[in-house]
Every structure is written in C-alpha cells, then in structure tokens.
Amino acid sequence: MAVDMNMKVLIVDDYNTMLRILRNLLKQLHFENVEDATDGTMALEKLRGDKFGLVISDWNMEPMTGIELLRDVRKDDTLKHLPFIMITAESKSENVIAAKEAGVSNYIVKPFNAETLKSKLVSVLGEF
Amino acid sequence: MPTRKPKAKKTPKKKKAVARVPVKTRKAVKVVDKVMKGSKGSAPSKESLFGELEELAKYIQNAKKEIFSLRPDEVKDDFLPTASDELDAIIEATADATNAIMDATEIIEETMSGLDGKAAASLMTATTNIYEACGFQDITGQRITKVVSTLKEIEEKIDGLLNAFGDGRPVKKKTITKKDKKVLSDEDLLNGPQSSDKATSQAEIDALLAGFD
Structure with missing residues (x-):
C-alpha cells in the first residue's frame, strides 16, 4: 500500500531546535503535514484530539517522557496501532530493549542523519 | 576578523595560611x-x-x-550557581545560533525551489547536511543539562555538610576591602562573556568611555 504523504506526523521533543530540524528533514522527504509537541502529555492530548499517521518522539522529556507516552499510546484502544519511532540520545541496550518491550516501531539514536531517518520511516511505513 | 585568543586558565589565588x-x-x-x-x-x-x-x-x-x-559556603553560594548560570548561558547561546543557522538555511531552501538540475540537487544536499549538523545543539544541550544537575547534587551535599558541621553559626563571608577592589590583576579581568542579564550594554560602555573624555 502506498504511503499517504499527507498524513499527519507528530514530532515530540523538548528542544525546539530538534523539532525544527525534524520538521525540515521531514519536509525534504515530502512529509509536510507535521505537528509538534514538547512533552508526552501535550503529545497524548494532540493524538487523542486528531488523526495522526506517525509519531516520532524523543525519550528524555518532562513531565511525561517518551517511553511513558509510548506505553500510554499502546494502552489506548484507538491509538495502539499507531507507528511510533523513538528518536533519542539514550543509546544503552537496556533503553532499546525497554522501548521494544513497550511496543516501539523503530529506534533512532541521536545524532542521526537524514538517510537514517528515511530508512527508519521506510521500515515502519513502507517505501515512499 | 581577529582571532580570539584562548582564555588563559585562572590560577587559583593563594589563600592565607591558616594555622591548623x-x-x-x-x-x-x-x-x-x-x-x-x-x-x-x-x-x-x-x-x-x-x-x-x-x-x-x-x-x-x-x-x-x-x-x-575550603570555604564550602563560597562554593555553594557563589562558585556552583555561577557555574550553573554559565552552562545555562551556553545552552541558550547555542540554541540562538542554531536557530539563526536554520533561518538562513530555510531561505536557501526557498530560493532553491526556483532552480533545477545539478545546482538544486547540490544545494539540497548541503541544506540537509546543515540540518543534520544542527543536531549538535540538542546533544550538547542534554550533556550540559546533565552537568548542571550534577552541580545541583554537589550543592545539596555541601548543604548537608554545612548543616552537619555548621553548629548553626552563620558562616562568615569573605568581605571585600577597598584594598582588594583596587588591586586587580590581569587574571582578575579575564571573566569571559557575561550572561545577557548581567552584561554591560554597549550604551553603558559608551557612556563609561565618554566619562573619561
């Protein structure tokens, strides 16, 4: 199935510069319908209020972290199948395992490049 | 543009020998x-x-x-908060610079949409590289935040130490005498950039200089 390039993508990070970087890189990959949130709570609110096709979230945020957001998403009947990519500087294997156990779709370690972002998007959404 | 000289490391001032x-x-x-x-x-x-x-x-x-x-009161009240402020200022300055870089890159991208072929492709690669490199701000910011929280932990430990050994006596702070104020060495003048809320403005410097005329 072809990827809907108009789908809404939610990017979540407490660093505004990172949000801007992600937005610009996604735009270069032709995903222009991008919304952002600066922590898990705000993200969850947005996810419950609209229809999104993908979440790309940082881990280390306050008050609600990325892993907590992921667990809440997977617990929510209407959101549980939403593709969720964790993008974080937390690179320890225990982090990756915890994220996998919580149901993450893929995991990107910061610093990352556009090629890695694209390959993870393809692995989660399919070729575009 | 003149290259900035690396800041000389401050050598710790010798303290008066305490008979102990x-x-x-x-x-x-x-x-x-x-x-x-x-x-x-x-x-x-x-x-x-x-x-x-x-x-x-x-x-x-x-x-x-x-x-x-060892003047733990000074470490707690002056050195650690100053160090934390300096680190916070680094995060702010790098965020500002990163945003400025991205402002410029976005303009290049907009302009690029009017081009085709090789020029457009190479500009596209260049802008992608710039966006990727801007990720440094997030990484350094996180590392600095970690250091700031370590400093806060040290501050709490010193607080505990002061409470345990302080006998409830207020610790006497070093008072700056007139003599101290007069004798400023070259090293004393190497303070590095001031945080924006404490920095002297250009207008204030101009006024100060005008006062010498």
Missing part, C-alpha cells in the same frame, strides 16, 4: 580504636578515657576547621 593541624584520618581511627579497645578490656581509668576523648574531640575540631577552610 592537618587531620589524618588514620590517626583519628587510631584514637577511636584505643577508646573502643579500652572499653572492651579492663575498664579504663576515668582519666585515660577522658584524655582519649579529648584527643578525639581535637581531631573533630581540626576536621571542621579543614572543611571550613
């Missing part, structure tokens, strides 16, 4: 051992026990003096 007996932990342990052994074996005489305890008290007093000669 350095505390050797091993010695203190020895005293405690003696007291403990005395209490286990034959009952020590009142005098010897008193003597040992007096010695132990002396060691504790010296330990307190040593700790306070």
Whole structure:
C-alpha cells in the first residue's frame, strides 16, 4: 500500500531546535503535514484530539517522557496501532530493549542523519 | 576578523595560611580504636578515657576547621550557581545560533525551489547536511543539562555538610576591602562573556568611555 504523504506526523521533543530540524528533514522527504509537541502529555492530548499517521518522539522529556507516552499510546484502544519511532540520545541496550518491550516501531539514536531517518520511516511505513 | 585568543586558565589565588593541624584520618581511627579497645578490656581509668576523648574531640575540631577552610559556603553560594548560570548561558547561546543557522538555511531552501538540475540537487544536499549538523545543539544541550544537575547534587551535599558541621553559626563571608577592589590583576579581568542579564550594554560602555573624555 502506498504511503499517504499527507498524513499527519507528530514530532515530540523538548528542544525546539530538534523539532525544527525534524520538521525540515521531514519536509525534504515530502512529509509536510507535521505537528509538534514538547512533552508526552501535550503529545497524548494532540493524538487523542486528531488523526495522526506517525509519531516520532524523543525519550528524555518532562513531565511525561517518551517511553511513558509510548506505553500510554499502546494502552489506548484507538491509538495502539499507531507507528511510533523513538528518536533519542539514550543509546544503552537496556533503553532499546525497554522501548521494544513497550511496543516501539523503530529506534533512532541521536545524532542521526537524514538517510537514517528515511530508512527508519521506510521500515515502519513502507517505501515512499 | 581577529582571532580570539584562548582564555588563559585562572590560577587559583593563594589563600592565607591558616594555622591548623592537618587531620589524618588514620590517626583519628587510631584514637577511636584505643577508646573502643579500652572499653572492651579492663575498664579504663576515668582519666585515660577522658584524655582519649579529648584527643578525639581535637581531631573533630581540626576536621571542621579543614572543611571550613575550603570555604564550602563560597562554593555553594557563589562558585556552583555561577557555574550553573554559565552552562545555562551556553545552552541558550547555542540554541540562538542554531536557530539563526536554520533561518538562513530555510531561505536557501526557498530560493532553491526556483532552480533545477545539478545546482538544486547540490544545494539540497548541503541544506540537509546543515540540518543534520544542527543536531549538535540538542546533544550538547542534554550533556550540559546533565552537568548542571550534577552541580545541583554537589550543592545539596555541601548543604548537608554545612548543616552537619555548621553548629548553626552563620558562616562568615569573605568581605571585600577597598584594598582588594583596587588591586586587580590581569587574571582578575579575564571573566569571559557575561550572561545577557548581567552584561554591560554597549550604551553603558559608551557612556563609561565618554566619562573619561
């Protein structure tokens, strides 16, 4: 199935510069319908209020972290199948395992490049 | 543009020698051992026990003096908050610079949409590389935030130390005398960039300079 390039993508990070970087890189990959949130709570609110096709979230945020957001998403009947990519500087294997156990779709370690972002998007959404 | 000279490392100022007996932990342990052994074996005489305890008290007093000669109050009240502020200012400055870089890159991208072929492709690669490189701000920011929280932990530990040894006495702060104010070495003048809320504005500097005319 072809990827809907108009789908809404939610990017979540407490660093505004990172949000801007992600937005610009996604735009270069032709995903222009991008919304952002600066922590898990705000993200969850947005996810419950609209229809999104993908979440790309940082881990280390306050008050609600990325892993907590992921667990809440997977617990929510209407959101549980939403593709969720964790993008974080937390690179320890225990982090990756915890994220996998919580149901993450893929995991990107910061610093990352556009090629890695694209390959993870393809692995989660399919070729575009 | 002139290249900025690397900042010279500040050499710590020599403090006035405080007459004190350095505390050797091993010695203190020895005293405690003696007291403990005395209490286990034959009952020590009142005098010897008193003597040992007096010695132990002396060691504790010296330990307190040593700790306070390190000026933990200054470390807690001045050095650590200043270090935290400087680190916060680094995060802010790098965020500002990163945003400025991205502002410019977005303009290049917009302009690029009017181009085709090789030029557009190479500009696209260049802008992608710039966006990727801008990720440094997030990484350095996270690392600096970690250091700031470590400094806060140290601050709390020093607080605990001051409470434990402080006897509730307010710690006397070093007062700056007129003499101190006059003698400023070259090193004293190497303070690095000031944070924006404390920095002297260009207008204030101009006014100051005008005052010399």
